[in-house]
Amino acid sequence: MNPDISLLVSKIPPLKKGGTRGSAILSFSAPPFFKRGAGGIFAPVLLTTLILIFSLSGCEQHPRVFQQQVLALGTLVDISLYDVDGKKAAKAVTAITNQMEVIHHKWHAWEPSKLTLLNKRLARGESVNLDPEQQQLIQKGIDLAQRSGDLFDPAAGKMIALWGFHTDERPDDPPPPKEKITALVKAAPKMSQLKLDNGQLSSPNPAIEIDVGGYAKGYAVDQAIATLHKMGIDNAIVNAGGDLRAVGSKGGNPWRIGIRHPRRPGVLASLETHGDESVFTSGDYERYFMYHGKRYHHIIDPRSGRPARGATSVTVINKDATTADAAATAIFIAGPTQWRETARNMGIDQVMLVDDAGVVHMTRAMAKRVHFEIDPPPQTDIVP
Amino acid sequence: MSRADKLVIALAVLLLPFLYLQFWGNHSRGEVVQIRVAGGEDMILPLDRDKTIKVAGALGTSVIEIRNRQVRFIDSPCHGKQCVLTGWLHEDGQLAACLPNGVTVQIVGRDNQFDAVNF
Numbered sequence: 280m281n282p283d284i285s286l287l288v289s290k291i292p293p294l295k296k297g298g299t300r301g302s303a304i305l306s307f308s309a310p311p312f313f314k315r316g317a318g319g320i321f322a323p324v325l326l327t328t329l330i331l332i333f334s335l336s337g338c339e340q341h342p343r344v345f346q347q348q349v350l351a352l353g354t355l356v357d358i359s360l361y362d363v364d365g366k367k368a369a370k371a372v373t374a375i376t377n378q379m380e381v382i383h384h385k386w387h388a389w390e391p392s393k394l395t396l397l398n399k400r401l402a403r404g405e406s407v408n409l410d411p412e413q414q415q416l417i418q419k420g421i422d423l424a425q426r427s428g429d430l431f432d433p434a435a436g437k438m439i440a441l442w443g444f445h446t447d448e449r450p451d452d453p454p455p456p457k458e459k460i461t462a463l464v465k466a467a468p469k470m471s472q473l474k475l476d477n478g479q480l481s482s483p484n485p486a487i488e489i490d491v492g493g494y495a496k497g498y499a500v501d502q503a504i505a506t507l508h509k510m511g512i513d514n515a516i517v518n519a520g521g522d523l524r525a526v527g528s529k530g531g532n533p534w535r536i537g538i539r540h541p542r543r544p545g546v547l548a549s550l551e552t553h554g555d556e557s558v559f560t561s562g563d564y565e566r567y568f569m570y571h572g573k574r575y576h577h578i579i580d581p582r583s584g585r586p587a588r589g590a591t592s593v594t595v596i597n598k599d600a601t602t603a604d605a606a607a608t609a610i611f612i613a614g615p616t617q618w619r620e621t622a623r624n625m626g627i628d629q630v631m632l633v634d635d636a637g638v639v640h641m642t643r644a645m646a647k648r649v650h651f652e653i654d655p656p657p658q659t660d661i662v663p
Numbered sequence: 664m665s666r667a668d669k670l671v672i673a674l675a676v677l678l679l680p681f682l683y684l685q686f687w688g689n690h691s692r693g694e695v696v697q698i699r700v701a702g703g704e705d706m707i708l709p710l711d712r713d714k715t716i717k718v719a720g721a722l723g724t725s726v727i728e729i730r731n732r733q734v735r736f737i738d739s740p741c742h743g744k745q746c747v748l749t750g751w752l753h754e755d756g757q758l759a760a761c762l763p764n765g766v767t768v769q770i771v772g773r774d775n776q777f778d779a780v781n782f
Contacts, residue, residue, distance in 0.1 A: 344778070350721050350765045359778055447763075450744035479727060520762060528780070537756050539782035544749045545757040551776060560781045627750045638699035652756065 344529060347372045351379035352499055353447075354520030359527045360507075361514035375503045375517065380619035382511040386416070388436060388490045388613060389445040397480070398436065398488045414478050416491060416498060419601060423472035423494060426625045427609035431583040434468040436490030440648045442586075444566060444577045451568045454575055460584040468581075497559065497604025500524045504555075504600075522607075523560045525552040540653065541591035541633050547657075548649040550632070551597075557600035561607040573645055576626045580612045589614030594628035595622070596648065601629075615640060619662055633657075690745030694755075694772050696734045698727060701765030710734065710770065727768055739764050758782070 294458045323568060345360045345368040345395065360368050360410035393413070399408045399452035409417065420433040421456035436445075441459055443449040466486035474481045491498075496519050503517040504524050514527030515532055525534040541562050563586070580587040593611040596605040606625045613621035617635040622630045622642070629645040640660045641649070649655065698706040700718055708714065714729045715737070719741050733753045736746040737759075739761040746761035752776030755772035769780075 346699075346702045346705070348699050348765060349766065355760060355762045355765055356702060356768065357779060363673070516779045518779040518781075521780065523779050523781060525779070534778045535776070535782040537777035541782060544752055544759060546753055546777065546780065556780050562782070565782075 324560050341360065342659070349376045349422075350429070351376045352383045352496060352519055354496075356520070357516070357518040357523075358503075359516040359518070359534075360512055361527065363512055365386065367510065367512070370510055371507060374506050378502055378506060379519070381498050382495065382502065385412075386491050386495050388492055391542070394489060395489065395492075401480070401482040401487060401489070404481075404485070407478050409478050409480050409614050411478075413474065413480075415475070416495070417476060417480065418493065419498075420489070420491065420605075421470045421473060421475065421601065423605040423609075423625070427605065427621060428624060429471070429581060429611040430470055430621060431493060431605045432470065432607035433489055433491055433581065434469070434473065434484075434487045435463075435581045437468065437486060438463055438579045438581065438584055439490055439492070439577065440488070441584075442544030442575070442577070442579060442581060443568070449566070449568045452571055454585075464582070464584040478557045493608045494601050494605040496520065496522055497557070497600035497602070499555065500600040500604075520623055521565075522600070522604060523558075524555070524557040524603075528557045537652070538631075538649070539592075539595050542637070543637055547633070550648045550650065555598055556596055557598065557603040558594065558596050559603040559607040559613040560592055560594040562592070563611075564592075565574075578611050587612040587614060589616070590618070590632050591635055591637075592633045593618070594631045594645075595627050597627055600612045606630075649650075682738065695770070696727075696729055697769045697771045699769075707771075717765055720761065720766045722764045725761055725764050725766045727766075734768055734770065736761060736768065739766065755776045756780070 309344050317520050343362045346357065348357050349372060350354055356379060358372050360371060387394065389395065397407055406638065424431050424433060439445060440454045443452065443464060443485050463486065466484065468484055468487040472482065472484045472487065474643055494617050498520050500522065501524065504526055507515050514529065516523055517527040525536065533553055534551060536545035536550050536558050538548045538560060543562055561577065561578060563576035565577065567574050569629060576586045578587050579585065588610050595603050595606050595607045595610065597606065602625070606627045609625060610618045610621050610630060610632065615632060618630065618632050618640065622637065628642055629648060631649060632640040634640060637657055638660055639657045642663055646661045665675065673689060684748065696708045698708065698709055698718060700720055708727065708729060710732050712729065715762060716727045718725045718727060725739040726737040728735055728737050735751045736749065736759055739746050740763050741763040746759050749759040751768050752759055755770055756767040757775060758768040760779040
């Protein structure tokens with residue numbers, strides 16, 4: 280080997296995976312031998328070309344995505360905006376945060392709010408005059424509950440409270456006594472029993488306590504996307520504690536979404552969004568307590584009055600987030616035997632359910648979208 | 664063969680392993696740790712440098728440890744300690760979050776980055 284070339288070899292730092300892209304080439308200066316001999320001009324030209332190529336490949340890795348996390352809705356909200364200047368982006372983040380905080384405080388299920396006041400008055404048998412937003416959201420709850428065959432039941436706030444999930448952190452205390460659960464299931468609080476006429480709401484069933492926790496997050500995400508559109512921002516993701524709506528793209532490249540593995544810290548599958556889509560996941564790992572080695576999570580089946588069994592997570596894709604939120608809950612409760620029928624009734628054709636044995640049940644439309652990120656991929660059951 | 668020809672050949676041979684890693688390398692191993700705090704600046708740290716970091720969140724201080732190409736929450740001022748229970752993260756895309764404190768920790772690879780994670 281020519282001694283000059285071996286000099287060159289020793290000058291190049293090791294190409295270590297994990298270093299900055301292209302930096303290995305960029306970081307060494309031209310060795311003195313370039314100044315000698317016939318190839319003296321050609322070599323720097325070649326090097327410059329290489330440097331340009333690698334710096335270009337570095338550029339495409341940094342799309343113009345502005346990302347900001349904020350605390351709102353009692354959770355972590357992640358806002359991603361594509362190609363928006365810093366000033367406008369900051370304005371958008373503030374607008375969304377404020378809007379979500381208003382929704383959170385107005386609809387809070389256990390801290391004193393307009394909703395807790397409404398529930399108190401309903402329980403006393405009073406007829407309550409609703410503001411336009413209350414009418415809209417409660418009417419939406421009545422419709423979604425009906426489409427889900429009452430599996431999605433925002434009238435069953437007392438069940439959530441009985442299980443102790445009307446607190447920020449539920450301690451690992453025993454589950455509630457059987458008699459109390461049975462009594463509530465018998466009292467059968469249902470959204471369909473509510474009477475909403477000309478903005479007046481009344482309830483014939485004192486067991487009804489409205490809890491919008493199953494779809495208010497979706498509603499808040501829908502409102503946030505509407506706010507962004509009004510500001511002229513059409514390429515964005517609003518991810519509220521892991522449930523999101525994505526609109527537009529990253530300059531033509533689709534947004535890439537990872538779906539969490541229900542039993543591991545990593546990602547189970549990924550998908551790309553197109554146009555305007557919400558991706559919502561309901562899982563038994565989100566809020567739960569352990570008692571005698573058993574997991575008791577927050578998604579209560581109104582038929583049994585107990586945490587729904589059979590599924591560990593359900594992911595749905597749908598345009599509007601409010602429906603996606605309610606559907607993910609309803610399909611989770613429906614479980615591995617009834618999920619398809621419930622999804623159909625709610626107008627959802629892209630669903631994935633992971634059962635408690637780790638088998639992934641999917642509609643054909645969903646199977647076309649997801650790419651598994653675990654090796655080996657899970658066992659799947661794909662249905663039309 | 665002139666010196667320039669030899670140089671071109673040598674450079675081409677030298678570039679091969681680099682290109683190989685670039686396009687066919689094992690991309691499942693994470694590269695950097697991304698720590699994000701609500702309302703704050705993102706922090707990017709190398710995964711191959713052991714370090715313990717304290718991050719000020721909404722409730723207090725979250726303590727995050729990087730060791731042996733893995734990262735985890737050691738402590739956080741929340742009640743449920745879901746973030747701590749998540750344990751070590753070691754692969755691309757793995758995420759641990761302390762939602763009450765507004766702190767997330769994620770391993771981010773070169774090509775495997777997600778714009779958002781559904782959980």
